[in-house]
Amino acid sequence: MNLMSRLDSEEKEILRAFEKGTLKRVKDVDKEIERHRATAAATFKKDSRINIRISSKDLRALQKRALAAGIPYQTLVSSVLHKFVEGQLVEHTASKPLKEMR
Secondary structure: OOHHHHOOHHHHHHHHHHHHOOOOOOOOHHHHHHHHHHHHHHHOOOOOOOOOOOOHHHHHHHHHHHHHHOOOHHHHHHHHHHHHHOOOOOOOOOOOOHHHHO
């Protein structure tokens, strides 16, 4: 598998711009980096706790995937939930759209 096949469309666009030499530096790099750090910290701040019950089979599968990714399984669960609420995950296996399942 080559690099391009693993990149999403935004990453491919950035790589093409880099290769063409059309990327431009922001005016105040330090200020921009700090702005991104603050945004990331606010986005990923974990200030709430939930308890859920899931099947032991699903928990083992989550733990196995997390181990393969080298992250704690709670972090994986949090990441999946975040991506879902942000609309970054698309369900492919359900025969009905999520709205109809309620």
